[in-house]
Amino acid sequence: MTTPTPRTWRLDDHDGTAARQTLVLAATGDRLPQCVYWGDPLPPDANLTTLAAAHAIDVTGGMLDENPDLSLCPEAARTFPGQPGLILRTRDGTPILPRFLYVSDDRNGDALDLRYADADHGLRLTFRFATDPSTHIVTARTILDADAPVHLHWLAAPVLPAPQLSDEMIDVSGRWCGEFQLNRTPWSPGIRYRENRTGRTGHEHFPGLLVPCRGATNTRGEAYAFHYGWSGGHRMIAEELPDGRRQIQWGHAARMETHAATRFETATLHATYSRTGLNGCAVAFQRHVRDRIVDWPDRSRPRPVHYNCWEAVYFDHRLPVLKDIASRAADLGAERFVLDDGWFGQRDDDTRSLSDWTVDPRKYPDGLGPLIDHVHGCGMTFGLWFEPEMVNPDSDIHRAHPDWALGAADQTLGRQQKALDMGNPRVRDFIHARMAAILGAHDIDYVKWDHNRVLPMPDADQTRGSYALIDRLRRDFPGVEIESCASGGGRIDFGIMARTHRVWLSDSNDALERLRIQHDAALFLPLAVTGSHVGPRRCHTSGRVLDIRFRAWVAAQRHMGFEMDPRELTEDEARVLRDVTAWWKRNRGWMTGADILRLDSADPAVLAEQQMARDGGRFVVFAGKAATSAQIAPRPLRLTALDPDATYRIELANRADAPALSRGTPLLKDGPVDLPGTWLMHHGIVLPWTYPDSMWVVEGHRL
Ligand code: DGJ
Numbered sequence: 095m096t097t098p099t100p101r102t103w104r105l106d107d108h109d110g111t112a113a114r115q116t117l118v119l120a121a122t123g124d125r126l127p128q129c130v131y132w133g134d135p136l137p138p139d140a141n142l143t144t145l146a147a148a149h150a151i152d153v154t155g156g157m158l159d160e161n162p163d164l165s166l167c168p169e170a171a172r173t174f175p176g177q178p179g180l181i182l183r184t185r186d187g188t189p190i191l192p193r194f195l196y197v198s199d200d201r202n203g204d205a206l207d208l209r210y211a212d213a214d215h216g217l218r219l220t221f222r223f224a225t226d227p228s229t230h231i232v233t234a235r236t237i238l239d240a241d242a243p244v245h246l247h248w249l250a251a252p253v254l255p256a257p258q259l260s261d262e263m264i265d266v267s268g269r270w271c272g273e274f275q276l277n278r279t280p281w282s283p284g285i286r287y288r289e290n291r292t293g294r295t296g297h298e299h300f301p302g303l304l305v306p307c308r309g310a311t312n313t314r315g316e317a318y319a320f321h322y323g324w325s326g327g328h329r330m331i332a333e334e335l336p337d338g339r340r341q342i343q344w345g346h347a348a349r350m351e352t353h354a355a356t357r358f359e360t361a362t363l364h365a366t367y368s369r370t371g372l373n374g375c376a377v378a379f380q381r382h383v384r385d386r387i388v389d390w391p392d393r394s395r396p397r398p399v400h401y402n403c404w405e406a407v408y409f410d411h412r413l414p415v416l417k418d419i420a421s422r423a424a425d426l427g428a429e430r431f432v433l434d435d436g437w438f439g440q441r442d443d444d445t446r447s448l449s450d451w452t453v454d455p456r457k458y459p460d461g462l463g464p465l466i467d468h469v470h471g472c473g474m475t476f477g478l479w480f481e482p483e484m485v486n487p488d489s490d491i492h493r494a495h496p497d498w499a500l501g502a503a504d505q506t507l508g509r510q511q512k513a514l515d516m517g518n519p520r521v522r523d524f525i526h527a528r529m530a531a532i533l534g535a536h537d538i539d540y541v542k543w544d545h546n547r548v549l550p551m552p553d554a555d556q557t558r559g560s561y562a563l564i565d566r567l568r569r570d571f572p573g574v575e576i577e578s579c580a581s582g583g584g585r586i587d588f589g590i591m592a593r594t595h596r597v598w599l600s601d602s603n604d605a606l607e608r609l610r611i612q613h614d615a616a617l618f619l620p621l622a623v624t625g626s627h628v629g630p631r632r633c634h635t636s637g638r639v640l641d642i643r644f645r646a647w648v649a650a651q652r653h654m655g656f657e658m659d660p661r662e663l664t665e666d667e668a669r670v671l672r673d674v675t676a677w678w679k680r681n682r683g684w685m686t687g688a689d690i691l692r693l694d695s696a697d698p699a700v701l702a703e704q705q706m707a708r709d710g711g712r713f714v715v716f717a718g719k720a721a722t723s724a725q726i727a728p729r730p731l732r733l734t735a736l737d738p739d740a741t742y743r744i745e746l747a748n749r750a751d752a753p754a755l756s757r758g759t760p761l762l763k764d765g766p767v768d769l770p771g772t773w774l775m776h777h778g779i780v781l782p783w784t785y786p787d788s789m790w791v792v793e794g795h796r797l
Contacts, residue, residue, distance in 0.1 A: 098123055099143055100120045100121055100122060100123075100143060100146045100147075101120070101121045101127065101196065101199075102118065102119065102120045102121075102142035102143060102145075102146055103118070103119045103120075103127070103142075103199065103201075103206060103208070104116055104117065104118050104119075104136070104140075104142060105117040105118075105119075105206060105223055105225050105232065106135060106136075106225065107204075107225040107226060107227050107230050107232065108135060108227055113135035114135065114230045114367070114368075114369075114374075115132065115133065115134065115135060115230065115232070115366070115367040116131065116132075116133070116134070116135045116136040117129055117131065117132045117223075117225075117232065118130050118131035118132075118136070118140075118142055118145055118146075119166070119208075120142065120143075120145070120146030120149070121163075121165075121196065122163055124195040124196040125163060125165065125172070125194070125195065125196075126163065126165035126166055126167055126169065126194050126210060126219075127163075127165060127166055127208065128163045128164050128165045128166065128255075129164075129166070129254050129255055130145055130146050130149035131145055131149070132254065132255065132318075132367060133316070133367055134367075134369060151337065151339075157337070158173060161337060162174045162175065164176075164253070164255055164335070164339050164341050165179070165253065166179070166208075166221050166236070166252040166253050167179035167180050167194070167219060167221075167236060167250060167252070167253060168253060168341065169191070169192060169193055169194065170191050171191040171192065171193050172193065175335050175336055175337070176333045176335045176341060177285065177331050177333055177341075177343060178248075179236075179248075179249070179250035179253050179343060180192065180219075180238065180248065180249055180250065181246075181247035181248040181348075182238075182244050182245060182246050182247060182248075182249075183244065183245045183247065184242075184244060184245070185242070185243055185244065185245065185354050187245070190215050190217075190244065192212040192215050192217050192219075193212055193214075194210035194211060194212050194217070194219050195210060195211060195212070195213075196209075196210055197209040197210055197211045197218070204224050204225045204226065204227065205222070205223065205224040206222075206223045206224070207220060207221070207222050207223075208220065208221045208223075215240075216240060216241030216242060217238065217239070217240050217241075217244075218238070218239040218240075219236065219237070219238055219239075220236070220237040220238075220239075221234065221235070221236055221252045222234065222235045222236075222237065223252065226382065226386065228381065228385070229378055229381040229382040229385060229386055230366055230368075230374075230378040230381075231364050231365070231366050231378050231379065231381075231382040231386070232364070232365045232366060233362050233363065233364055233365075234251055234252040234254075234362070234363045234365065235251060235252070235359065235360050235361070235362050235363070236249060236250060236251050236252055236359070236360045237357070237358070237359045237360075238357065238358045238359070239356060239357050240355075240356045240357070241356070242356070243353075243354035243355055243356055244354055244355070244356075245351070245354045246351045246355070246358045247348055247349055248329070248345060248348045248349075249345050249346070249358050249360055250331075250343040250344060250345045250360065251322065251343075251344045251345055251360040251361070251362070251363035252363065253341055253342065253343050254320075254341075254342050254365060255339065255340060255341060255342070256281075256305050256318065256332060256340035256341065256342050257305060257307050257316070257318060257340070258338060258339075258340065259307050259308050259316075260281060260305050260306060260307050260308060261280060261281060261308055262278045262279060262280045262281060262306070263278070263279055263281065263286060263303060263304070263305050263332055264276050264277065264278050264279075264303070264304040264305075264306065265277050265279070265286070265288055265302065265303045265304075265330070265332075266299075266300040266301075266302050266303075266614075267298055267299065267300075268297040268298055268300065268583070269297050269298065270297055270581050270582060270584075270601060271582065271600055271601050271602035271604075271607065271635050271636075272297070272600075272602070272607070272611070273297050273300070273582060273583035273586075273599060273600045273611050273615065274300060274583070274599075274611050274614040274615040274617075275614070276614055276617075281332075281334055281340065282334065283334050283335075283336065284333065284334065285331055285332065285333045286330075286331075286332040286333075287329075287330070287331055287332075288328075288329070288330040289327075289328075289329040289330075289347055289348065290327035290328055290329070290347055290552075291327055291347050291551075291552050292327055292548035292549065292552070293326055293327055293513075293548055293549025293550075293551065293552040293553060293556060293557075294325065294326070294327065294545060294548050294549060294580060294584060294585055295324075295325050295326075295327070295328075295580070295584065295585045295586060295587045295590070296327070296548065296580075296584055296585075297580075297581070297582065297583055297584045299327065299328065300583075300586060300587070300618075301321060301322040301323075301324065301328040301330065301344070301587055302319070302320065302321045302322075302617070302618055303319065303320045303321075303330060303332065303342065304317060304318070304319045304320075304372055304375060304617065305317065305318040305319070305320075305332075305342075306371075306372060310371050310372065311371050311372070311694045312371050312372050312373050312691070312692040312693060312694050312734075313370065313371045313373055313691070313692075313693065313694050313732075313734040313735075314370065314371045314694075315369075315371050316367070316368065316369050317367075317368045317371060317372050317374065317375050318365070318366070318367050318368075318375070319365065319366050319368070319372075319375035319376075319378070319379070319617075320342060320344060320363060320364065320365050321363075321364040321365075321379060321587070321588055321618060322344040322345070322361055322362075322363055322364075322587070323361050323362045323363075323364060323387075323587055323588030323589040323591075323592070324346060324360075324361035324557065324587060324589045325557050325560070325561075325585055325587050325589045325590045326346060326347070326350065326552060326553075326554055326556065326557030327346070327347040327350065327552045328344060328345065328346060328347060328361075329343075329344070329345055329346070329347050329348055330342070330343065330344055331343040344360070344363050345360050346360065346361065346554055347552050349552075350552045350553060350554045351554050352553055352554075352555065361589055362588070362589075364379065364382065364588060366378040366379070370735070372617060372692065373689075373691045373692060373734065373735070375617065376616055376617045376618070376689075376690065376691075376692065377689040377690075377691070379617070379618045379619070380616070380618070380619065380620035380689060380690060381620070381689070382588075383588060383591055383618070383619060383620055383622075383623060384620040384622045384623065384686075384687075387588050387591050387592050388591055388592070388594075388595055388622070388623060389568075389592065389593075390575075390595060391572055391573050391574070391575060391595075392573075396679075396682055396683060396686070397622060397653045397654075397682060397686055398429035398430040398474075398475065399427050399428050399429045399430070399654050399655060399656075399675055399678070399679065400428065400429075400430050400431075400432060400477075400625065400627065400653070400654070400655030400656070401419075401420070401423035401424075401426075401428035401430070401431050401432065401474070401655060401656050401657075402432040402434055402542070402627060402655060402656070402657045403416065403419060403431070403432070403433060403434055403657075404434035404435065404479075404657060405603065405629060405630055405634050405657045405658060405659070406419055406657070406658060406659035406660075407419070407436070407659070408435075408436065409435065409436035409441060409442050409443055409444075410436070411433075411436050411437055411454075411457045411458070412457070413457070413458065413464060413465060416433070416465055417465065417468045418661070419659065419660055419661070420465075420468055420469050420472050420474065421468075421472055422660035422661065423472075423474070423656060423660055424472035424473055424474050425672075426656060426660060426663075426668060426671050426672055426675060427671075427672055427675035427676060427679065428474055428655070428656060428675075429473070429474055429475065430474055430475045430476070430477055430539070430540060431469040431472075431474045431475070431476055431477065432476075432477035432478070432479065432540060432542055433462075433465065433476070433477070433478050433479060434479040434542065435479050435481070435544070436454075436457075437453060437454060437457065437458065437462065437478070437479070438450055438451050438452060438453060438454055439451075439452065439454060439489065439490075440454065440456075441454065444509055444510055444511075445486065445488060445510045446486045446488035446489060446510075447486060447488070447489050448481055448484045448485050448486040448489055448511050449484065449485040449486070449489050449490075449491040449492065449514065449525075449528075450489050450490050450491060451480065451525075451528035451529060451531075451532060452528070453532075461535075462478075462532075462536055463536070466536055466537060466538070470537065475537075475539040475540065476536070476537065476538050476539065476540070477538065477539065477540025477541065477542060477575075477577075478532065478538050478540070478541060478542070479541075479542040479544060480529060480541055480542070480543055480544065481543075481544040481545065481546060482525045482529060482543065482563065483513055483514050483516055483525075483545055483560055483563075484511045484512070484513060484514065484544075484545070484546065484547065485498070485499055485511060485512055485513075485514050486510055486511050486512075487507070487510075487511075487512065488510075491524070492512075498514055498515055498518065498520075498521050498524075499512040499513070499514060499515065500512065500513045500514060500515040500516075500549060500550055500553070500556065501513070501549070501550030501551065502550065505550045506550075507547075508546065508547025508548060509546045509547055511546065511547055512547075512550075513547065513549050513550065513556070515556075515559075516555070516556045516557075516558075516559025516560050516562075516563065517553065517555030517556055517558070517559045518559070521559075522559055522562060522563045522566075525563060526563060526566055526567060526570075529541075529567060530567070530570060530571075533567070533570075533571050533574060534571075538574065539573060539574055539575060540574065540575050540576070540577065541567075541574055541575075541576045541577070542576075542577045542579055542598070543564070543576050543577060543578060543579060543594065544579045544580065544581075545579070545580040545581075545584065545585050546580065546581050546584075557589075561589070561593060564576065564593040564594070565593060568593065575594075575595040575596065576593065576594040576595055576596075577594060577595065577596040577597065577598055577625065578590045578591070578594040578596070578597050578598070579597070579598035580598075581601060582598055582599065582600040582601035582602065583597060583598065583599045583600050583611075583615075585597075586599070586615075586619070591623065595623065596623050596624075596625050596653060597619065597623055597624060597625060598625050599611060599612065599615055599619075599624055599625060599626065599652075601635060602633070602635050602636065603627050603628070603629025603630070603633060603634070603635070603645075603657055603658075604629065604633040604635060604636040604638050604640070605628075605629070605633075605640050605644050605645040605648035605649075605787070606636075606638060606640065606644075606720060606787055607636065608626060608648050608649075609648050609651075609701055609718040609720055609789075610701060610720060612624065612626060612648070612651055612652055613692060613701045613703060613718075616690040616692060616703065617692070620686075620690065621651070621652050621653060621685055621686055621688065621690060621705070622653065622686045622687075623653065624652040624653055625652065625653050625655060626648065626649040626650075626651060626652035626653060626654060626655065627649055627654075627655040627656055627657035628642075628645045628646050628649045628654075628655070628656045628657065628658060628671060629645060629657050629658055630657075630658040630659065630662065631658070631662060631667075640787055641787065641788070642663075642666075642667040642670045642671060643670055643674075643748070643751055643788065643789070644718075644787050644788050644789055646670055646671050646674035646675070647674060647716065647718075647748070647789040647791055648718065648789065649674075650674050650675075650677065650678040650791075651703070651705075651716050654675065654678045654682075656671070677747065681714065684707045684712065685705055685714070687707070687708055688705040688706055688707050688708065688713075689705070689706045689708070689735075690703055690704075690705055691703060691704045691705070691706055691734050691735055693715070693717075693731060693732065693733065693734060694732060694734075695717075695729075695731060696729040696730065696731070696732070696778070697723050697724075697725070697728065697729045697731075698721075698724075699719060699720055699721040699722060699723040699724070699786070700717055700718065700719055700720070700723070700728075700729075700731065701717075701718045701720050702715060702716065702717040702718065702731055703715070703716050704733055704734060704735070706735055710735075710736075710737065710796060711795065711796050712793070712794060712795045712796065713733075713736075713793075713794045714747070714791060714792065714793050714794070715731070715733065715779070715790075715791070715792040715794070716789060716790075716791055717731055717781060717789065717790040717791075717792070718788075718789045719784055719785065719786050719787065719788050719789070719790075720786070720787075721786050722786045727783065728780065728781045728782070728783055728784075729778075730777055730778030730779060730780050731778045731779050731781060732774070732775055732776065732777070732778035733774040733775055733778065733779065733794075734775060736771035736774055736775055736796075737771045737796065738770070738771045738772040738775065739770070739771065739772070740770070740771045740796050740797070741768050741769065741770055741771070741796075741797045742768070742769060742770075742771060742774060742794045742795060742796055742797065743766050743767070743768050743794065743795045743797055744762070744766065744767055744768075744769060744774070744779060744792055744793065744794045744795075745762070745765065745766040745767070745792065745793050745794075746762045746763070746781075746782075746790060746791070746792055747791040747792065747793050748789075748790065748791050749762065749763055749765075749782075751784070751788065751790075752782045752783075752784065753783075753784060753785055755783060755785075756782040756783040756784060757783075758782075758783070760780045760781065760782050761780070762779065762780065762781065762782065762792070763782050768797065774794075779792060
């Protein structure tokens, strides 16, 4: 029997010089293709037909006569021994078991479309791939078209294999004030299944996955990574089949489409392969978010230092106090003042007024103008808090239109509020009109966009409605930047990042907790979008009292801001904060475009990262001491991604912070030291002893 030549395609992400990965897709006859190779770049002349044949695994007793393909959309009707990539029914509820066959393919530069159809069921399936030679992210989507409306239960973005030389996978969970917790799960036969049915990305369900190959660390080894860019709740299946093959599926949470329709589309799956450890994946995501996904109103504008008044005044808005705070914040170095919750309706606490987006005349008898003028007079721009998709039952709008709320009348409230029905265009028009009235009447360059409860049920229309509203406001106010907040980091994903410019990573302004959250979030997020504020001396969410130096340096690791009441600062605290802020402003130009590389710290008490300029000419290392070390002296900290043959001048930016208990004379305490890249990467830098809850900051320049 002769086997027909398989159709094959390859995707390379090289820009002529530095290819990083190749994907090879190959199809058995006219069937759906499968990924037969994903990893280090293949030679340009590799014979893909041979690769496809070489990929096939053997058959023994107890197996089918042929192994069903692990295709881009595994089909139940082809005896696939795992989860299918598509589950749907006709309008009357009859299951459909499609078998797709090749129609056409289209290549356009870095993009590849593959089209398949099932004529018997009137279905068409399109896979849309693109590679990015600069960020090294592969993007992929699946689109389903049907002649007659069908009910969708599950549609996976193009299904990719997971490596077999991998012992575990790392996915992400979290909670309020504890975002980005990494979970390591060993591979075993069967499924690791994550499904988020809250209707919001959620603290609990960041849609990301890392699959390190055996022995990979932050800085070395091979790793694969995935992110699903959707804010309405996702489903991830990481499955090991009985024959050992492994598949990764991503899509919207199941049964999220509430109506039969003729077109369904997944969100974009972002995937990458790295041979420089988890950092290779992290840097790919960081660059892709900053350089491809975020639509900056003005890319050249430096990220301004924020002041946010939430933890200073909460709902107690008094104009003279806010003006005083604004003046002090500007004196410390703030460049944007954000007026948080409490300025509208009768919002004296969180029980009322959401959706009544008119300025509270009791607090602002002359409107927001006087405060905004004062803020501008201090040299800062002005930002304003909204929670557009929400309504309190105690609000004018809920009283007038109770049917505008999503979900049952007797639903359980969250923070005393309901979600508005964003699928309803009248609701969107109303919110748009109210927000546009405020944004149009004032010089406002920033909106903090909050979302403080989960939905009563998952509903894709809700997410599409939110996206449509944000898109419309952005068209009308193109100069306004938006921060995605949801009780801190409850709505962080690349879908929302395509419409916003900053994330409020966590409601925890506790620098110790932030240090860890930022470290893990850097697997996906760059500095440019990651808000980080210097909180009050006694943290409001943990009760911890932390030194201003530690609080300031942790905020300076990302997009810096302040959130404490500046009236609480001692002179010394204000001086430290001014100095660190000035340091951040001097460095933000290159740091905003830098790669954040997590270091392999020999001491588990030290969480360290190296922010590396794109041209390799300079870096800064932040070594945060998150606990007391087990051993008595600091272990050397190995750097990464340096030129082994170059010499670097390294210097402690804050060596004056060494405590008296650091009694020795490690070289860095005295001033700059010139060391070879090889030494820095293989021996590591020797830092002075220091207290827990403190940070060493080491600047490096290539000589
Ligand atoms: C939750 C946010 O995460 C906080 O920063 C603050 O904006 C409050 N909402 C306001 O209600």
